Amino acid sequence: MSTDTSDLPSSKLGTKSHWDDVYANELSNFEEIGDEGEIWFGEDSIEKMVEWVQDYIPISPTPSILEIGSGNGTLLFAISQAGYDPTHIFGVDYSEDAIKLSRSIGVTRGEGSELIRFEVCDFLQDVPRGEDGQEEWDLVLDKGTFDAMALAEKDEHGRSPADGYPSRVGKVVKREGFFLIVSCNFTEDELKEKFANSETGLEYHSNIKFPSFAFGGHSGNVYSSIALRKP
Known part of the structure; x- marks a missing residue:
């Protein structure tokens, strides 16, 4: 693992074409057999993130919730099912088929899932806006999106597209709002260094x-996660 995103090798996981192919295939499977697709980082990550939301984000007054890189929408559906108002939940992804898939799943699930808004948005280029035009959110979520960005092609100066991501996140979190991220490429300390600083305006919260693992005399966690708050 590396704090410097320039040390991470480029991978197809960092390309839009890869995710377009993934979601085109998952959309086709859903339309044919009803398979909702892969749960990125597994069901355990969904459960733990929803538990954190329930611990720290009150249902009332209604919070505005944004997921960056929402994929098939599984996390947002789970948050809605936990009692949060789906009309204030918003998912964005730069893959058009991911958005088509999540919308279709929402309609099929019903029970409010169809009310969650999903829109195509390249977060590094565009600002996600709620239905009332707001650009800041009470809770912003990332489950693997920063990881994928860090694996994208570097520019001629060796800079990764992920380098500009933390500051953009800081801009869309409301005052007294939260950012919750889960990563497989970065440790907790590395995430703190990237996101808890004066540039983002975010502070470490929780x-x-x-689960941890041990191998060759070293130990670590399968995934890392931190929550940050804008004071």
Whole structure:
């Protein structure tokens, strides 16, 4: 693991074409057999993130919730099912088929899931806006999106598209709002260094504990997660 995103090798996981192919296939499978697709980081990550939301984000007054890189929408559906108002939940993804898939799943699930808003948006280029035009959110979520960005092609100066991500996140979190991120490429300390600083305006708040492993005399966590708050 590396704090410097320039040390991470480029991978197809960091390309839009890869995710377009993934979601085109998952959309086709859903339309044919009703398979909702892969749960990125597994069901355990969904459960733990929802538990954190329930611990720290009151249902009333109604919070505005944004997921960056929402994929098939599984996390947002789970948050809605936990009692949060789906009309204030918003998912964005730069893959058009991911948005088509999440919308279709929402309609099929019903029970409010169809009311969650999903829109195509390249977060590094565009500002996600709620139905009333707001650009700041009470809770912003990231489950693997920063990881994928860090694996994108570097520019001629060796800079990763992920380098500009933390500051953009800081801009869309409301005052007294939260950012919750789960990562497989970065440790908790590395996430703190990236996101808890004067550039983002975010401060470390808490974390989610994931199972640990030991190998070759070293130990670590399967995934890392921190929550940050804008004071």
